[in-house]
Amino acid sequence: MKRYVALGSSMAAGPGILPRAEGAPFFAGRSARNYPHLVAERLGLDLVDVTYSGATTANVLTDPQPGAPAQIDALDGTEDLVTVTIGGNDVGYVPLLFAAGLPQFVRRVPLLGDRVTGQLDPAARDRALADVGRSLTNVGRTVRQRAPGARVLFVDYLTLLPPDGAAPPLSESDVATGRHVADELARATAEAAVATGCELVPAAEHSLDHHAWSAQPWTTRFGLPLPWRPAPLHPNAAGMRAVADLVVAQVSGRKGPHSG
Template identity: 70%
Template sequence: MTRYVALGSSMAAGPGITPRVPGSPRAAGRSARNYPHLVARTLGLDLVDVTYSGATTAHVLSESQRGAPPQIAALDGTETLVTVTIGGNDAGYVPMLFAAGLPRAVRVIPLLGGRIRELLDPSARYVALTEAGGALIEVGHEIRRRSPQATVLFVDYLTLLPETGAAPPLREPQLSLGRHMAATLQQLTADAARATGCGLVRAAEASRAHHAWSSEPWTIRFGFPRPRRPAPLHPNAEGMRAVADLVVAAV
């Protein structure tokens, strides 16, 4: 069999990287040049891409997302390869960075301001990270249960932030919080892979010199979304190609 199922959130879906997968939900932001599509073409696999922007581990395991079934339902046991990039939305990682880049005046807007303040609250992010760790392990176990013969690879997040220095308009202490969240998500993903007998593709490590503020970025720095452009604080086409190469090497 040559069936490949790709699970995950926007970091795997590739919102704004044209072209969009024909017939896919617009809200999914599923690019025909995301790393699952590139891997499938390179290895000659039959791809089932159910990645969906905004997905959490709950959307992988049990919850519908905008009418789409839980992503795990795509597994039927005949898979040769399964990849999964998930966990950041559980922790609020990219939403926190986006909130950090907004003007301070936005924080006093009713309702919206409360959500922004919650995203920027370190204590809330630490609790969310702790919960994400257990959820990632559950994802690994369930994929293994449903696809016992497949190569299963956790693919962690491309590096968004420089290890040191400025990343305007993001400010301290939110920049430090973002670095802590990125490092913790990287470790939690590695822990989940090890605990569940899955492989690990270390995209974060491979992309440290290609953060969004670098001269050769694999991700997009903070900004506001523009049509037919890669989403801010997400992979660009070069980043997707780099991740695809890492996945192919791991397989």
């Protein structure tokens, strides 16, 4: 059976989408119905899923997380397929949206307010966006070296925010900032794929009509993180199925589903 290794953050792990993946570290938030599991089932692949909520590019390459080594250690050179969904935590994408959606008074609460304000710091955000392209390129290059015979697919993030219009409780300016971060992350991911001889699965492009405020969302809105439902501002079960469709279509050489 061909070997498939899935690398990435919570956008691939699928926290809150039941059931949980058997044997996964608790804090990974890894679902047995995330897109790597669905792809492996449909293509008959032997899956090694090391996706982990909160992962950054450093956690892919060098830094362990609770109960798990750096994700790159899962590669042994026998892989036929590797998927990578990473980068959002490097730029604080979802934390930015969470912070922006909190009531204004929270920003005045001692200690907590400083953390919230820090997530919204434009200078820190711009520095992170400037660095993430280089980090993603390092990921692509290292994966290609460690898995030389594999097809390596960067799978970018599903669209969270509407392409235009409101996304309550976010302000108009915060929505614009979120869109900018998402656009820059998608651009950096695509450029890293080209620069390192990897492929791109443009989940962001295909999900424009399925943002969290749409009639048929593939991602969730704001809310309390509860263990029996998909995490806020993350893929839902429909979103994971849609991403799996895109990956399977690309691997099989077929056209992906229409974004509508």
